[in-house]
Amino acid sequence: MLVQALVSEDSNARVDCCRQTRVARHGREHTRFRKNLLALIRMQPGMDHSGGNDTISSMALQSGFKWSDLVITSVAMCSRNFTLIGVPMRHWHRPDTMARIHALKSAAIDAGHRCVLVPENAVQKQPRLENATLIDGSRNVEATATERMALLACLIEFGDCSLSDCATLFHGNDPYGAILNLAAKGIVNMDLDVPIGPHSLVKLPAASRT
Secondary structure (H helix, E strand, O other): OHHHHHHHHHHHHHHHHHHHHHHHHHHHHHHHHHHHHHHHHHHOOOEEEOOOOHHHHHHHHHOOOOOOOOEEEEEEEOOEEEEEEEEOHHHHOOHHHHHHHHHHHHHHHHOOOOEEEEEHHHHOOOOHHHHHHHHHOOOOOOOOHHHHHHHHHHHHHHOOEEHHHHHOOOOOOOHHHHHHHHHHOOOOEOOOOOOOOOOOEEEOOHHHHO
C-alpha cells in the first residue's frame, strides 16, 4: 500500500509539472502572438489599435476559454470598429475547438460587435512580419517637417527612390527609422511583402500620383 501511495503521489506530481509547463508555454505563445499582431496592425496605414474588448473577453471566459487561448483586440479603420480574435494554430486545426470559437464570434456579432477571426499562421507570415517588427520598432522616430517635405519633393521630381538614397535627406540619429515611420503612416509607400533593405524602393502613395 505504501509503495502504491508513493507511486501515485509521484505520478500526480508529474502530471502537475506537465500542466504547469504547458500553461507557461501557452502564456509565452500568447504574449508573442499578441505582440506580432499589434505590430502588423500598427504597420497598416489608416488602421489604429483601439485596445481590447472587455465584452468579448468576458464572453470567451464564460465559454470556457482561458486568457491565453485567444488574442482579442480591437482596431479602428475607416471610422468603423472591428474586434480581431487571434486564434493559435493549436486551436485552428481542432474542429471541436473551432466550433466553440465560431459560436463565440456569432454571439459577439449578435451583441453588436464586428468580429474577424485571424489565424496565427497569417500573422506569422514572412517577410511581412519581419517588416512589421522593424517598422514597429521605429514608430517613435519622427521626421521633421523639413525632412518630410524634402522627401516628398524628391519623390515627386525623381520618382521612386531607394531607402538608402532617401535616408541622405534626413539628419536625425535614425534616418531609416524616420522613413519607415512615414511608411507606417501612409505618407510614403513601400512594398512590405519583400524584405526591407537599403535598396527597397520608397514611393509616393497612389493617390499622390494622380
